[in-house]
Amino acid sequence: MLSFxxxxxxxxxxxxxSGALYCEYCGSRFHFSDEQLRGYKEFRGRMLRYLRETHERKAEEVRNEDALWHSAEYAYLKSADDNDITIRYLYRCDDGPSVTMYLTREAFLFHFKKEARALAEAQERALQRLSFPPADMKGLRDCFPVAAGSYLLENGGLLLAYRRAGNLFPLPLLGALSAEHAAWVVSRMENICCVLAYSDLAHNGISENSLAVDPFTHHAVLIGHWWEAGYASEGSAGDLKAVRSTASRILGVNRSGIPKEFTAFLNSAPKRNAYDDFALWDEVIEKGFGGRRFAKTNIQI
Ligand SMILES: [Zn+2]
Known part of the structure; x- marks a missing residue:
């Protein structure tokens, strides 16, 4: 389904x-009579029901997405050597006029049109520059895209595929999150910023639109917007600010039950580097949430 x-x-x-389209981030409501929105509403309802059920199911139960994928749609491309490429996708989101992201069962696909080839190349360069601490105790490597294929297209475009592990979904599909669940996304973003700092990289595009999350495991991957990345000549401040603005957005308009330490963190200036910022965040977890514990995702519907 095309993003709306x-x-x-x-x-x-x-x-x-009431069937109105509603933005959980800012509270706006939209009333459209357009027939083509019917499919979108059905998809969003089904998606949120699925995600809510993940909350009610026991973690060890099967995470069966089959019902969602019954409503998958198809896109068709042609490779430079004239082979047909069929994309079966659940969700499609345009990122500007020249980049389209598809969520498929096994991959996140990014279709760069010919005029965006430089973006695709910048993305591949940035991902090649990533490096990880020798003892990767936290599985940090799994928080970054894993290349699964690259396809030249007939019209000069490029299709880049990255592995979709587990039950990862683009973060915007989850809607607004409670403080506790926004906090686990922040924890992952802080981890990610430490790897970026270790790699001397600035991502420059961290937002809910560049993140994918697994509601079952609280895993998160910085999947998108790598074309904006560059060397971190100015330090980590931009990405660390983006961690705060992203968390503020996904908390949405319903701000009840947010620990004051969390609010103070969101309003705070970033520390001078990602490692110090992570230490600051760790204090928020300790004081605001009583330490680390696993909470099942509670999707508001
Ligand atoms: Zn809005």
Whole structure:
């Protein structure tokens, strides 16, 4: 299904009980009579029901996505050597006029049109520059894209594929998150910023639109917007600010139950580097949330 974004803040729209399209990030409501939105509403409702059920299921139960994929759609491309490429996708999101992301069952695909080839090349260069601490105790490597294929297209475009592990979904599909669940996304973003610092990279595009999360495991991957990355000549401040603005957005308009330490963190200036910032965040977890514990994702619907 094609993404449908809020006109006010660009958040992925949800559907409220009256059937209106509703932005959980800024609270805007939109009433459209357009027939083509019917499919979108059905998809969003089904998606959120699935995600809510993940909350109610026991973690060890099967994470069966089959019902979602019954409503998958198809896109068709042609390779430079004239082979047909069929993309079966659940969700499609345009990122500007020249880049389209597809969520397929096994991969995140990025279709760069010919005029965006430089972006694709910048993305591949940035990912090659990533390096990881020798003892990767936290599985940090899994928080970054793993290349799964590259296809030249007939019209000069490029299709880049990255592995979709587990039950990863683009973060905007989850809608607004409670403080506890926004906190686990922040924890992963802080981990990610430490790897970026270790690699001397600035990502420059961290937002809900560049993250994918697994609601079952709280895993998160910085999957998108790598074309904006560059050397971290200015330090980590930009990415660390983006961690705060992303967390503020995914908390949405319903701000009840946010620990004051979390709010103070969101309003704080980033520390001078990602490692110190992670230590600051760790204090928020300790004081605001009583330490690390696993909470099942509670999707608001
Ligand atoms: Zn909005």
């Amino acid at each position: 974004k809020c006109e006010n803040c660009n958040g992925e729209l949800s559907v409220d009980s």
